Amino acid sequence: MIPLPLLRDRTIVACLALSAIIGTGLFAMTSYLPTYFQMAYRTSATVSGVVPIATVLGMLVGNLVTGFLVGRTGRYRVYPIIGTILGAIGMLGMSVLPLGLPLWAPAAVMTFVGLGTGAFMNLIFTVVQSAAPREALGTITATTNLVRQIGSTLGTAVVGGVVGFGVAALLPSSLDASTLTPQLVHGSTDAVQDAVALIYHDVYAPIFAVLAGVYALGIIAAILLPAGRLSDEHPAESVQESAVPAA
Template identity: 75%
Template sequence: MPLSALRLRLLVASLLVVSFLGALDHTVVSTSLATIAGSLGALEQLSWIVVGYTLAATAMLPVLGKLGDVVGPRRVFLISLVGFIAASLVCGFAPSMGWLIAARVVQGMCSAGLQLMSQTIIATVTTPRQRPRYMAIIGAAFPIAIVVGPVLGGLITDFWGWPWVFWINVPVGIAALVLALVAVPHIAPGVRARFDVAGAISFTIALVALVLGVTWVGDASLRLSAAVAFAVALAAFAVFFAIEARAQTPILPLPLFADRTIAACFALSAIIGIGLFAVTSYLPTYFQMAYRTTATVSGLVPIATVLGMLVSNLVTGHLVSRTGRYRLYPIIGTLLGAAGLFVMALLPVGLPLAVPMAVMAVVGIGTGSFMNLIFAVVQSAAPRDQLGTVTATTNLVRQIGATVTTAVIGGVVGFGVAARLPQGLDAATLTPQIVHAADPATQAAVAEIYRDVFVPVFLALAAVYALGVVAAVMLPHGRLSDDTSSIPVTDPQTQTA
């Protein structure tokens, strides 16, 4: 029988806290990186604090999604939460960078489990009609974490010390665990079957090699390593698809891609990663150089983008849950994203910062209108015993799109700026402070260079969103069901985790 209204509210509160904890852990560390590296005396390994976390989270998505289908999402969720708390404790006590990176890898794996199982649990205890509203509430954790994470990380580092950036997860996580033990119901797993170990291993090798290749390709000293990583990724993906074609219960069932609704949702998820997530990390640098703003002021543009995402995500989730109709929102959202990024390519430098803030807020509104909605739609089209798998794949294509495109944009910007800089300026040492201290003619020249380099980037991303319109139109007409007969829930107090 379905959960009571009170029980459902407790469940949503529990999943929201846990989702926010996982999302915040990814953003709160950013402002503490330099302090951590200096304290542990390993500046050359600084990037691995972030790369290790992201790599582990990405590689484990399909594995954990399938585990949720095989053993039940509640079990994977609770184990992931306990592991996340333990890894956070180890991070704060880490005596060396090696220990910290290892603990961050475990954190990333567990964070992926928390994110995936939160979405899967909601999918199994709600009707398709209810799902968009609750998905939007849980999904709000991500944009909020983007806004508050860096500020909170800086305050904790300055006043408490960097270990507390990780230790703060422990009391919050324990409180969330107690609430989860009460609120998260037992959900019967799908058909019991042998886990696809060979597929999981080959996919993990392929994805790790791909992410490493993308990470290394921008460093001239690591080009050979990047080439080897890409070769390993290509071979491992070939092995993976050969295994999946024959596996009885593959971690990535290839027939899913033949379903029109599922394929369209996968495409829309990838477009979010490619079209928006990849460029947001470069926006502050663009505005510091092209608009000659301070670092603090340049952060207003991505904040405006994220706030637009947050508002439209919540509004769209509420509207779809009321009517059941969903197809219009991805169409409008992709059109807004394409139009906003196209306008960004046309804006001349020197305009008041409020103009690009408004334009990128429109892109955020468009993206937020289907960012979490597609999870509800794709889950309604998937068999119940593959909810974890289809949810993981939707997250996976978004993450891969963001990772690969981030590296591509970084290469385009780096090489483009270096090739156009006037004599006397070195791209390797060029900082906003140097540019702001230069004469007005040099400042104007650098501003135009950055605009010229970013114009094709914005145009390409606008084209990606335009392709998203096609994917959105592929979604079938109809309404999400309000049928409660397929919600199998029992009291967790009568079941083991």
């Protein structure tokens, strides 16, 4: 299904790695952010959606800015490097945020993560399409998206498993993890709410730290991405075809 000779191109391999980083580092986490904020920050289901929205807005801004800059200069390598650095710093910041802060604090940090991710999220599709032969454009585009989906699926499963086992192991005997819901916690005593908030904070903090490490791997992939301009990234066949004068 995937032409293996394409994997000899370092540009393509680096873009595939960056695509996996996005799926594993961000998409896998967003599914669990609302529950985290409902439990650790004691917000309602509606208010807990503020942070994912802030993340998406950051991604939108990062995407628009890098798209504009790359469109003017054709150079792209610096943006995945900056983006993965911002993502790593943001996830690391989430791992050290103390309890008791207002919701705007994690929202600002996740906006930072979204800004960094948006800096290369769609850019890598353009880069990988420029590096691939014309007849393989559909294949390499689908492969890049597939790698992202695989990273998201595996990351979501791992994060969900860690959260589930971690919370169950730390909950007091008076609470059952299988029936624990935000509504149940919010209706409990202040002592129970404090205990659950601390448990969720302690379970999620190392997960954010690990995801910072995932983005750090993305920094390596971005550095290994060959420098160049999008206008220069054409396969030899296409260059030869363009050199032939029209009849």
